[in-house]
Amino acid sequence: MSKPLFLGIDVGGTNLRLGVYEDCTLRWDVRVPALLSELFRRADSPAAATSQLLDLLKAGIDQALHAQPGIQGIGIGFPGFISPKTHCLSQSPNMPGLHDWDMVTPLRAHSGLPVYLENDALAAAYGEYALTGGMVENMIFMGLGTGVGGGLILGRSPFPGEHGVAMEVGHIIVDPGGRLCGCGNKGCLEQYASATGIQNSYAAAVPGERLNTKQIAERAAQGDVHALAAFQLAGDTLGYALANMLKVLDLEYVVIGGGVAAAWDLFYPALRQRLEADLIPALRGKIRVEASRSEDRAGILGAAMLAARLLPGTGAA
Template sequence: MKQSWNQSSMKHENKRLVLQQIIAEEPISRADLAKRCGLNKATVSSLVAELMDDSLVKEAGIGESSGGRRPVLLYFSREAGYALGLNVGTGTVEAVLTDLRGTTIAQEHFPSRDKEYEPTITVIEEAVEWAHRVVPPSPHGIIGVGVAVPGMIDHSGTVLNAPNLQWRNRPLKCDLEDKLKLPVMIENEANAGAYREYQTRSDSAESLVYISIGTGIGAGIVLNGSLYRGQSGYAGEIGHMTLDFQGPLCTCGNNGCMELYASEPALVEMAMGACLEDCKDFDSLVNSAGNGHELALSLFTEAGRALGSGVISAIHAYDTKHIIIASRGGEWMKNAVRDTVRAKALPHYRDDLDLVFLDTRLPVASLGVSGLMVDEFLKGRKGFEKAKE
């Protein structure tokens, strides 16, 4: 007998619930699962059997008896498949292969000699070929490819505008799925970073803002436990927050945007305008600051004050305790950012603020988009959707 749509939908949701509970509380018995999920034992046993058939759950070990037979314990099969997370930059594609728990299995960088669209697609194909070579044997293999891009992404996976890559209206998801023959997810780089930070925080934070500073400045926002993308998917363009209506013209067409005061190109331009010795690029500016050069340090301080103004607007707007800033110049901006927030933010917002500067050597965006790919795999597998007859 074929199940009705409602029956199929309910089974789908119950199956997801059981899997989520196993992931959250492993090792766990079927009896405890039934209590946690509010389902009867027969239903839980049936759903667990299907999850085991899907290779997503396994039995291992015996639990303590509460009076009857000792229960068999259930675990999530993190090695049932692997996700590939890619972060596309202006000179490299960073690749991280993870298991279904987000643990890094392998990591590599692929130089992209040309930031044009088609050559970058070729580099991504090279990264996927590498992943196929290094991935361990598993029932599901590589379950998908997540790609983080510093730009505006719509719901179809089209890159509408990535200024530092000079991409406009590029159907990246469609193009990659045609070439790779794998599920592909495209996500804004800051959103991916925000999701990874939310996943890994130990204090169970429900809301945070992750600010990524590079060629531009973008923010990823998690509100009430969910990644906030906005009505059209473009939320987080914090770099185009106006700090000075009479300020210089921005590439977006407005004046005085925060990117003009705190992004990497802005700092390099200011350093060259001030005739800072040996300032060819942002790396050399960072080196000068690291060597204690007073002019370089003063430029980072001014950038920190501008960034602090943006942070104040973010905490006032979103009422979040957690602000995470990822910047290669964070070490020399952080004091100015904190001083600005302490001086200008309303007391109720600043008193309990957790302001963190992140080590940018960590592959946060790659791990974040890999985690998002895993979530999609676990939530939307065809095996979950199929109504059995």
């Protein structure tokens, strides 16, 4: 008998990504342009924008159900704070003005399936956890993309915190009084270690040139000192933030994903150096920090695996 299938949806700033999984094996996937921030900027009201977004999600779900009729549950990773009590989106940086939006009820009614909503970085963390095949019980995930997100797995379960705000690691202050962040504070980690942060570091050193992270990585590979320094700063700030997280959590396993992780060799040595220097001595040499093994699919995999947890007796947990 074939195993149940689960649909994972990752709602990103530019795309809706959908993947159907049988355990950790991808059976079907699709990417739909969504331009979330644009959608919210252009809509007349938050209600109009959520209604358009719901239509997009419903259309994606219909497409997945048509292609893979055996789907038993749907998981959604969404950029924003998800209340662990109500499963509503309490707030999202992409959607100012939106509070306590319940997207689970209408999607459940539309699909006739259980629907699980989680923060996108926490869903990605769960995806990375699933890929360990149960070899770890606790882990930290950090995703380096446009911003820096984080997710914590404790006792094989996602840990959202009391208000769904746990692991907002991108806003750990690594340089007091430093670069202004979208959150209103100065010197937050994501201003240095995200793709945007690396681009800003390079642009500050080489005025007049605006390169993307891949281009900066290519320059670094050719020995461009400013490009190398931009990645080293990213690694250094990540190591600093991570050492502080580990002083609170005492975990042994860390996975780093997101687009920037592709440039691993450019930032990891600085990360490792700073981490070892800043850790409590008893922990030095004991922390495993690895690059994501999800091929950039941790978000959809984790969302699917979270949906699987809703069904008793199935899933990765």
